[in-house]
Amino acid sequence: MKVKIVAGVLEANDRIAANNRRLFDDNDLFVINLMSSPGAGKTTLLEKTITALAGEFRIGVIEGDIATDADARRIDALGVPVVQINTGGGCHLDGNMVRQGMDELPLSDLDILIIENVGNLVCPAEFNVGEDAKIMILSTTEGADKPLKYPLMFQESSVLLLNKMDLLPYTDFDLEKARKDSLMLNGDLEIIEVSCRTGDGLETWLEWMRERVGSRVVTA
Numbered sequence: 001m002k003v004k005i006v007a008g009v010l011e012a013n014d015r016i017a018a019n020n021r022r023l024f025d026d027n028d029l030f031v032i033n034l035m036s037s038p039g040a041g042k043t044t045l046l047e048k049t050i051t052a053l054a055g056e057f058r059i060g061v062i063e064g065d066i067a068t069d070a071d072a073r074r075i076d077a078l079g080v081p082v083v084q085i086n087t088g089g090g091c092h093l094d095g096n097m098v099r100q101g102m103d104e105l106p107l108s109d110l111d112i113l114i115i116e117n118v119g120n121l122v123c124p125a126e127f128n129v130g131e132d133a134k135i136m137i138l139s140t141t142e143g144a145d146k147p148l149k150y151p152l153m154f155q156e157s158s159v160l161l162l163n164k165m166d167l168l169p170y171t172d173f174d175l176e177k178a179r180k181d182s183l184m185l186n187g188d189l190e191i192i193e194v195s196c197r198t199g200d201g202l203e204t205w206l207e208w209m210r211e212r213v214g215s216r217v218v219t220a
Ligand SMILES: Nc1nc2c(ncn2[C@@H]2O[C@H](COP(=O)(O)OP(=O)(O)OP(=O)(O)O)[C@@H](O)[C@H]2O)c(=O)[nH]1
Pocket: 036, 037, 038, 039, 040, 041, 042, 043, 044, 045, 071, 118, 119, 120, 163, 164, 165, 166, 167, 194, 195, 196, 197, 198
């Protein structure tokens, strides 16, 4: 019985996500669902990405958090449209929450929508929200055992950003194991080593974004 209920929730979510997808397409939007455990560096990556791509693309953000608007305020400081969704304890964003956030954003004036999901290595990977790509961050302070312990997010993601590479010398993070296990789970996963602190590797990530979004130029 419990299994049926869970399946029903996911089916309902998939229908809403498909509707979100249609709206994204109508507005010619490239949409990223950004996921990681708490503190891996999602908002910091967003800040770097928005600052670097500001002259090329019009970016909007949906910030998902259990409580507070702290991350939305960090993004607002960059002058891009942002809406905060508080899940009130929920461990992930679902299609309906994203739909509510979309209603608050000027979708037709944007090229890229980035959705920062709730910090959690499990639940966000279970819920599609209509995105083009799921992107995940694993940082060097979290341990190289995480791909095997939390496989779904690695399987669902298009890109794995290995962040906090500047801290690698101070950790016991086994880079080769993390790479090997991630690729074993998902042979198509693109792995990019970055440091949002030093900026190392970010150009590779930005190039991935540019290629995926295409050659659209800001016209506003
Ligand atoms: N040394 C180092 N610190 C980093 C790096 N990236 C982010 N941080 C720091 O990690 C902490 C958490 O970063 P956030 O960007 O807030 O992480 P988050 O994933 O958005 O966190 P939640 O939204 O709470 O899940 C901050 O103190 C950042 O300055 C990095 O590449 N190197």
